[in-house]
Amino acid sequence: xxxxxxxxxxxxxxxxxxxxxxxxxxxxxxxxxxxxxxxxxxxxxxxxxxxxxxxxxxxxxxxxxxxxxxxxxxxxxxxxxxxxxxxxxxxxxxxxxxxxxxxxxxxxxxxxxxxxx
Amino acid sequence: xxxxxxxxxxxxxxxxxxxxxxxxxxxxxxxxxxxxxxxxxxxxxxxxxxxxxxxxxxxxxxxxxxxxxxxxxxxxxxxxxxxxxxxxxxxxxxxxxxxxxxxxxxxxxxxxxxxxxxxxxxxxxxxxxxxxxxxxxxxxxxxxxxxxxxxxxxxxxxxxxxxxxxxxxxxxxxxxxxxxxxxxxxxxxxxxxxxxxxxxxxxxxxxxxxxxxxxxxxxxxxxxxxxxxxxxxxxxxxxxxxxxxxxxxxxxxxxxxxxxxxxxxxxxxxxxxxxxxxxxxxxxxxxxxxxxxxxxxxxxxxxxxxxxxxxxxxxxxxxxxxxxxxxxxxxxxxxxxxxxxxxxxxxxxxxxxxxxxxxxxxxxxxxxxxxxxxxxxxxxxxxxxxxxxxxxxxxxxxxxxxxxxxxxxxxxxxx
Numbered sequence: 001x002x003x004x005x006x007x008x009x010x011x012x013x014x015x016x017x018x019x020x021x022x023x024x025x026x027x028x029x030x031x032x033x034x035x036x037x038x039x040x041x042x043x044x045x046x047x048x049x050x051x052x053x054x055x056x057x058x059x060x061x062x063x064x065x066x067x068x069x070x071x072x073x074x075x076x077x078x079x080x081x082x083x084x085x086x087x088x089x090x091x092x093x094x095x096x097x098x099x100x101x102x103x104x105x106x107x108x109x110x111x112x113x114x115x116x117x
Numbered sequence: 118x119x120x121x122x123x124x125x126x127x128x129x130x131x132x133x134x135x136x137x138x139x140x141x142x143x144x145x146x147x148x149x150x151x152x153x154x155x156x157x158x159x160x161x162x163x164x165x166x167x168x169x170x171x172x173x174x175x176x177x178x179x180x181x182x183x184x185x186x187x188x189x190x191x192x193x194x195x196x197x198x199x200x201x202x203x204x205x206x207x208x209x210x211x212x213x214x215x216x217x218x219x220x221x222x223x224x225x226x227x228x229x230x231x232x233x234x235x236x237x238x239x240x241x242x243x244x245x246x247x248x249x250x251x252x253x254x255x256x257x258x259x260x261x262x263x264x265x266x267x268x269x270x271x272x273x274x275x276x277x278x279x280x281x282x283x284x285x286x287x288x289x290x291x292x293x294x295x296x297x298x299x300x301x302x303x304x305x306x307x308x309x310x311x312x313x314x315x316x317x318x319x320x321x322x323x324x325x326x327x328x329x330x331x332x333x334x335x336x337x338x339x340x341x342x343x344x345x346x347x348x349x350x351x352x353x354x355x356x357x358x359x360x361x362x363x364x365x366x367x368x369x370x371x372x373x374x375x376x377x378x379x380x381x382x383x384x385x386x387x388x389x390x391x392x393x394x395x396x397x398x399x400x401x402x403x404x405x406x407x408x409x410x411x412x413x414x415x416x417x418x419x420x421x422x423x424x425x426x427x428x429x430x431x432x433x434x435x436x437x438x439x440x441x442x443x444x445x446x447x448x449x450x451x452x453x454x455x456x457x458x459x460x461x462x463x464x465x466x467x468x469x470x471x472x473x474x475x476x477x478x479x480x481x482x483x484x485x486x487x488x489x490x491x492x493x494x495x496x497x498x499x500x501x502x503x504x505x506x507x508x509x510x511x512x513x514x515x516x517x518x519x520x521x522x523x524x525x526x527x528x529x530x531x532x
Binding site for chain 2: 053
């Protein structure tokens with residue numbers, strides 16, 4: 001049995017996942033929405049997190065806030081940060097502009113989270 | 118000095134001010150001046166690059182800058198809102214005169230028919246904590262570290278201890294760790310974190326950062342630069358147990374020990390403050406004790422979620438519009454009285470004709486309690502000071518007009 005705190009929303013539901021390896025299907029309780037159930041399923045198999053950071057802008061002292069467009073496998077967070085540190089962005093960018101596809105060899109993209117010109 | 122006449126002045130273009138100005142414009146208010154001391158609107162959201170904003174308001178998960186952008190984009194639909202950035206309001210009067218300083222245009226003077234205060238809050242600094250020790254470099258508030266890292270790209274140090282487990286502190290623990298700065302520990306004097314549960318998981322547990330509950334920093338050590346902090350557990354009365362003190366080497370101490378609404382301007386205007394929230398006393402339409410002066414967002418009371426700030430901003434903008442239309446309700450407002458295990462309740466006065474959403478903060482964590490607001494009740498499995506209770510109070514439940522309405526959290530008794 002695994003106990004998890006859901007991180008999908010500020011409610012922070014206490015989710016219990018019963019013996020994932022014993023039975024074929026996961027028995028998940030304690031979540032209050034379908035997203036909590038999905039979170040629990042992912043969390044006990046391949047936990048993922050959204051990564052946010054800032055990246056440098058060419059010829060400017062300003063910084064651009066960025067995020068991954070989907071949660072990234074948790075074990076790739078630090079590898080991804082190394083890659084993010086090397087990125088130099090050319091303006092203009094808009095919210096959602098893809099700055100790096102397949103970040104750290106994963107299936108997620110790094111996107112701008114601010115309009116900057 | 119030239120005087121400009123305007124209908125509505127909104128002070129602060131953070132989430133509260135943006136929502137209030139847009140709602141007022143939508144409700145037909147003509148000349149609106151939105152004053153912002155920073156060079157761009159958005160307020161503190163611009164440095165909150167992490168995600169988790171907007172789940173309630175937009176039903177999606179956004180970062181701070183994205184959340185702000187949604188409102189900034191809406192401004193273009195309302196040319197009657199004059200956004201004035203790099204413009205600091207230095208004085209307001211009970212007669213609703215506003216003095217604004219800007220580097221290019223100098224001092225300007227406005228006469229407004231209504232004012233919405235949306236100045237936000239600031240962090241409690243080291244001086245508010247009375248920690249003994251030396252005064253070296255390397256002590257920052259969490260929001261300052263956030264600004265240094267996310268706006269200016271500067272690292273505050275190499276090894277940090279965070280005092281206080283509020284959300285900003287937890288968020289910064291993760292941010293520092295991802296940038297390669299060692300976070301030795303988060304130290305919290307209370308028996309529970311004051312941050313959201315999700316942040317304990319994704320900011321501390323994910324990175325195995327220790328959380329010392331019932332502990333505090335008892336001494337700051339170091340001459341020019343911080344070299345370590347002394348940490349000790351505390352007893353029931355929150356007094357340090359010196360015999361069990363230990364030292365954590367670090368060059369950076371980050372304080373995440375609470376926020377104080379920024380009400381210097383409110384006081385100049387004669388607005389009466391609540392001694393506990395440190396924000397103005399408010400009616401259910403967010404009007405202060407001075408007619409025509411309203412307040413919303415973190416200047417009114419510190420919120421857990423920006424989504425609530427936006428909703429409150431909208432209620433306030435609409436209320437200011439109604440006031441300007443002469444619809445100002447002269448109805449009696451009934452004061453709420455905080456009782457057992459209630460730290461704050463906002464608004465402090467409720468209307469007898471409309472439902473009011475109350476934001477209630479308990480004093481201490483408790484399980485299996487019943488919230489009582491006059492005759493209305495609601496059961497809770499657990500409450501904690503870190504999570505505001507939202508409660509819709511319906512005045513039709515009142516049988517007679519009371520002098521005041523008591524608000525309390527009661528433990529069930531078997532009878």
